[in-house]
Amino acid sequence: MNKRFVGVLTFAFLVAAGASLVLYRVLINRGPDTKAQTKMVQVALATRNLEVGSVLKADDVALSEWPGAVPIGATVEVKDVLGRGVTTAIYAKEPIIESRLAPKGAGGGLAAMIPSGMRAVAVRVNEVVGVAGFVVPGMHVDILISGNTPGGDGNLGTLTKTLLQNIEVLSAGQDFKKDNEGKPITVQVVNLLVTPEQAEQLSLASNQTTIQLILRNPLDHEISKTTGTALRNLFTGGRPQLTDRASSSETPRPRPVQRPVPVREVVVAPPPPPKEVPFTMEIISGNNKSEKKFNGSKEGK
Numbered sequence: 001m002n003k004r005f006v007g008v009l010t011f012a013f014l015v016a017a018g019a020s021l022v023l024y025r026v027l028i029n030r031g032p033d034t035k036a037q038t039k040m041v042q043v044a045l046a047t048r049n050l051e052v053g054s055v056l057k058a059d060d061v062a063l064s065e066w067p068g069a070v071p072i073g074a075t076v077e078v079k080d081v082l083g084r085g086v087t088t089a090i091y092a093k094e095p096i097i098e099s100r101l102a103p104k105g106a107g108g109g110l111a112a113m114i115p116s117g118m119r120a121v122a123v124r125v126n127e128v129v130g131v132a133g134f135v136v137p138g139m140h141v142d143i144l145i146s147g148n149t150p151g152g153d154g155n156l157g158t159l160t161k162t163l164l165q166n167i168e169v170l171s172a173g174q175d176f177k178k179d180n181e182g183k184p185i186t187v188q189v190v191n192l193l194v195t196p197e198q199a200e201q202l203s204l205a206s207n208q209t210t211i212q213l214i215l216r217n218p219l220d221h222e223i224s225k226t227t228g229t230a231l232r233n234l235f236t237g238g239r240p241q242l243t244d245r246a247s248s249s250e251t252p253r254p255r256p257v258q259r260p261v262p263v264r265e266v267v268v269a270p271p272p273p274p275k276e277v278p279f280t281m282e283i284i285s286g287n288n289k290s291e292k293k294f295n296g297s298k299e300g301k
Helices: 003-029 196-208
Strands: 040-046 061-067 119-124 140-147 159-172 189-194 210-216 280-285 288-293
Touching (some): 119 196, 140 196, 159 196, 196 210
Antiparallel strands (some): 040 061, 140 159, 140 210
């Protein structure tokens, strides 16, 4: 083997060993790494899963360490959230946010879920009206009414019209929690979130007409313009209705054309000439008295 090559290889080995020894000593003499210390704050966290409608108690909330700044809407005082109702589900170890709680003094349950200015109206339903049990909390529905119009045309039969659209379901039966699985549940009463004006319409409709709920996509908020339909229109394909006289089986006869009657000219006769009044002359001779008429008339005494 070439001695020169062996010498170069030995020199390279010694240099590498010396560099490794120096690096090892530097790392040994170096102090521990300085790790950035994350700032921790005290935040009120839920100790367990809190369902919608529940009222916060002392054992439901606890102050715990939270990395970083205090989340927006969170609280650092447990007393600020005690006794308030939960309007949106809160999970364990999650900060309690102000927007997920009912106002102070509102309590819990269904009433705490009603926004300011809105109302909850109960509607009695069955399997057909309640869309076979698929109307669950959180869904949106349209409301159809069927009945006879007061003072309307009785020949049209029963009328059906969309009364309200895009109405949120607050509760189904006694359950006011939202069903994530969408399982059908047969209930007798459904509570709907409406405005005061809609509540008046719905109350009158539930007593005077037949109501049916129509399920819709919660993401579809478009309001459709409908004119309603009548029972008679179902058999005519929506064509305009004719009167009973015009819809009879007899073929109407054409009316005769009346020609204008010529106006006869009336000839007016000239008035008769004025009658001449005779002139009478009275003649007295002694005891005799006589009259004489002129203009061709006879004499008279």
